[in-house]
Amino acid sequence: MKNLSLFVKLLLPALFVLTFNNSCTNLDEKLYDVLTEETFLKTEEEFIAALGAAYTSLYGIGNHGGYHSVQEVSSDEVMIPQRGGDWGDGGQWINVHRHDYKPNDPNINNSWGFLFAGVNTCNRLIFQFETLKDAGKADPALADKFIAELRTLRALYYYWLLDTFGNVPIVDEFNVPADFLPATRTRADVYAFVEKELNEAVPQLDKKVDGTTYGRMSYYVGKAIQAKLYLNAQVYTGTAQWDKCIAACDEIIGSGKYQVEANYRSNFVTENQSSKEIILAVPYDQVFARGFNLAQMTLHYGSQATFDLRDQPWNGYCSLQEFYEKHDASDVRRANFVQGPQFASDGITPINDASAEANDPDGPQVNFTPAINEHFPNALRQAGVRIGKYEFKKGATPDLSNDFVIFRFADIMLSKAEAHWRKDPNDQGALGLVNQIRRRANQDNFSTLTAQNLIDELGREKFYEGQRRQDLIRFGVFGQPTRWMPGSDANKHLLPIPTAQININPNLQQNPGY
């Protein structure tokens, strides 16, 4: 037992030394290849880099599967037919086009995730910038400018949420308890929030229109959001706000800083950043700002040879015959579609599809025809004219460099025209604005404005700009049956709240009709 006591005598001090000698028990984590709250946001450059995260959260908009895809495919201008074994994908694209939205469908949850990731990123940065400003660690003028931008950007995301999901939680804070479960707010509350935020933040924004504000939340971007918010106010709240819409449009038009480009297509070429017409675009670049995958989404597998694309496209998105045929042959906007027989980049060698269906009337040469034989399951692989809204540069990677247009001056003119027309169907100013847009497209003037010719004109002018669904709802024709859509009720003006979100946040309420 003498040994035992010696054992204990030695072991206990040894354990004591090991336990309390810090280097023996030091478990502070060191991260080498990332920055943390301790190491980041020390310089003005880092401050700018932090702001960038809010804008780069927009880069998801041009990719397949989320917010923009749902906007387009739910409208009458785009569909993704099930091409045999391709593009079934659990039926989610058929469901969306038929307005048979399923709260479980991934594209619904992706839309929610995209919009709220943007909101939450803005909340985080507003919190961090305010904290640094209060601690005297940031230039207050710069912080305030950035915070105003972030509030406007957040208002843009909330405007999209208001338009798409309607009744959503309003969260404008970052520093919340870990178990915080925000509750659903009414669409009217969300509208009021967006209006208030814009009223407070936009006056603080930069009025310059040049490289320093390109792709950013400038004063006129704020006005454009207001114009669209008020144009749709009747849908959102039941109360029209035509005059507020006109006032916002007039500020943009009256500034003289924008103009309608002589060439419609110059807004969508690869190097479209010099367009005088673009108010807000996501400044995509194949190297620096990736994520715009339109060529992959819409072109045929064999089209790789037409544009010498780096990767084989996916042969999905196309437009509808009825929509395409609303374009006169003389309309310059017909160039928004890729149609007809397809050739390799030499312009001579036809592109053949070794998997062409036996019943394809056009044979094996790839030929994008407006007619689509069926929605699902056996749409022909070559069926449907393709989305050529943006130029496909030869040799492009899957990440196009064309800047993705969100707000455009022509749209502001048409919004102003529509607001006047809503107030007075015979308003000549409105007619003049619409005809100005038509003439640019090489089309004859309308003599009068009607709901039909106006919604059709909006469709031609703004094809694939993510606004068709909103415009159709505002004109009350969203639920009208089409060849591939059996008709839907007003509940389908809003998307369902994703099941995945309701499961983890019991304070969320499902939208009516789901």
Next chain:
Amino acid sequence: MKLLHTLTKCGFVLAALVLFSNAALAQRTVKGKVTDSESGEALIGATVVVVGTSRGATTNVDGAYSVEVPSGATQLRFAYTGYAEQVVDLGASNTLDIALKPGTVLDEVVVVGYGTLKAKEVTSSIVSVKAEDFNRGNVTSPAQLIQGKIAGVTIARPGSDPNGEFAIRLRGLSSISSGTSPLIVVDGVPGVSLNLVDPNDIASIDVLKDGSSAAIYGTRASSGVILITTKKGQSGVTRAEYNGFVAFDQIARRYETLNASDFTRLGGVDLSPGEDIDTDWMDEISQTGTSNVHNLSISGGAGRGSFRASFNYRDVAGILRTTGLTQYNGSLSFTQKVLNDRLSIDGNLFITSRDAEYGFPEAFRYAVVNNPTAGVRSGDAEFTRFGGYVEKDLFDYFNPVAMIEQNFNRGKVNRMLGNVRLTYDLMSNWNVALNLSQERSSDNYSQFYSKQSKFRGFGRNGAGVRGVNNNLTNLLELQSEYSINLGNNSSLRLLGGYSYQDFEYDGMRVDAGNILTNVLENNNLLAFQEVLRGLANVSSYRGENTLVAFFGRAQLNINDTWFGQVGLRREGSTRFGENNRWGTFPWVSAGVNLEKLVDIPAVDQLKLRVGYGVTGNQPNQNGLSKLQFLPGSSFYFNGNYVPSYGPSQNPNPDLKWEEKGEFDAGVDFALLDYKVTGSLDFYQRTTNDLLLFFGVPQPPNLAGRTWQNIASFKSTGFEAAVSLNNLVNKENFKWTPSFVFSTYNVKLTDLGRADTVASANVGAPGQNDVFYTILYNGADLGTLWGPVREGVNPDGSITYKDINGDGQIDRDAFSKDQTAIGNGIPAFELSMNNNFTFGNFDLNFLLRGVFGHDLANEYRVFYENLDPTAATWNKVNTKYFDESVKAQNRFDDTHVERATFLRLDNATLGYNFKLGSGSWFNKARVYVSGQNLFTLTGYTGVDPEPRLADAGSSDNGGFAGGNDPLAIGIDRRTTYFLARTISIGVNFGF
């Protein structure tokens, strides 16, 4: 350098301990001989241990031993595998000869965490397999040595990819988050790679199956612990041994596809009209793989030192052309005793260098779907751009011969493990040990895709990839063991220790395209235009994490009849937030040797044991508790693109240890004069605070998912192992069959807030956002989920069952018209091992069966129906092929097949030459061995092995997603086909 710092600080403690010890020990030398009590033959390699000390010796070729006995020691313990252990009191004589009786199992030495135990002292579920019981034949991984040998240990490598890893699962699933593989401990060094050790150099493998045995390894022990003990040299016995074999691999199972005439008859598109082409793509890409393996070892020693050196060479070729490996492995171990035998120095060095040809296992998939009417090569001008290989502009369609001939995918992997252990006897019953080790590995990989290769090369005008991953692990452990002899064969052993382990990793990767000429391959990355144009993908990373632990254990033996053990490990990890870094992992177990208390007829040994232990699991990545800022896409600021930095994840500062509590009750028995031996185990495990990357409310969270402690699951299981020793026991013919059986079931008992979680995307073409599996509260883990096919309509379309009876069939992933259509977890596993000896021949074969599990056969999910819109792709022609089905391929219940199988895993016939006394050799053996000789199964895929984690979907020549342990039972299109192997080998001892 952090380790050095820690070593100097903490090593001080050891030095202090040594200095404090001042007891001088007198000693004497005892010599003798150990023989077989029946035959009188000398037993070579029997162990002799001075009871109550760590002193010992092993017998030489003549059965002789010599051991230093300190004063105060009173007993010697003699042990030899397969013989009853004896403890003999020492008298005044310095000579002691012993005859051991054959036949007992409970007296073998079992390696446990931080020490060894006699089998009879074991109070938890531990299984030890010695070298003579290992599987033979073309064994390339240590895991294969014990495949099918241990109840509850599943070892599988679906397919026969020579560079593929064997997945090892103990008791099914321990966790469904990170860390599903058991902890590997080589000669006391935890957390090392199984690939470091050549199978030829392993003396025994011990598996700690339950919580009470594994808990001493605390945090990484939730999935069990595998302890590998390597062969050692013996002082005074110089031996050399050569093992070598040549092996031939051929495709054992393949998918049958339509030949050209059937294909065109059934509406397939003829790609070469007017020509008579019928390409068997599988023949074009496969080969008989020939492998050569050589192993040479030398061991010996003199005086107080011994050593063993071993060199291994493997040259392995797979059944897919351009797959294989060449590996060199060297190992060196030594033991030296100094300071009057009080200080023992043990060292090990393992070095492995592998040149791997990973090749392109995707070729199997494209060989299945490639059109049989297409030629392999063509002189037509249209194929010049593809280097003369016939390619078509089709989605997910590549010429598999071009794929493997135009491109390469290879790597060089180097690993090194060095460790030194110093054991110092402070007193005869008290030692202190320091264990230091370092493991290094570097994995260099290299790929090149030709400018003419449609697969990953053509669109990018050639592409090259180079990268490296480096790992460095440092270990420092201090431990001290003290034993108290309580008299009457009773003792108490106390162990205390400290462990510090530091893991560093770094690496980089460049993936670039567009090169002037194939001649440069990927040897000059600057030649790729994508580098200059900013289009190349360049990445690098570096990280480090640390585990620190204190542990203590007390083992009580009362009269060699009652045994108990209690212990605790307290472990901290850098991977958790400040307040949750430390976890406490206790265990307790007890056992009784009933045969010592009551005399039961025909029962030689009967041990009851019961134990409970808590183990932990940490996340598999760093930095999860912190808000991290990473460079993202660039931000257009004032006319230029500038960097933008944002969070990659939601931080979780509250993240803590996942904990598994496991109860195990077991019986070890020997009956009928040791004719029947075995053990039975029942266990129940509850895992709480599972670490999962699950949904969180968004808003307010930045990202939709966070690593969090969420969900619980419970599993119960039963295992049995029975051996009928010398069931037939004639002079010239002996047969010992043995059986192992295991079964378990796993239920999710809580899924947190998420009420259903789908996983395992089926994938392109056409089945993205369709999922194979679903999880919900109360679900059996492994559930496969999908629609139910009701029938085929005259037009070839399919009618699905309206499961919720609402009159319509919903198509979405979670719809109410889907249901459970299978389960990927086996009902039970059973294997039978047979040892025959007849004269100089021996025959060993292992029949292994896995019963009651299902697999979703993905080749059928994508390539079965005669869909007229997909008439260019070939079809898999299994027994389920139905010409009347014209619908698009869509996953449903008919693709889920029962994958029960019985396989002759391994059969080896050997001949041992009788050697005269004048022979150069002391051992000479030749053998022929076969693996996967047959598989009895109704499953139509290439390999019916259970899939316990999902490899992920891959489309159009892309890369598979990864390793999802939530999705079980999916046989993806990435599976390498199964090989049948015949090998011929020799074994000489000098």
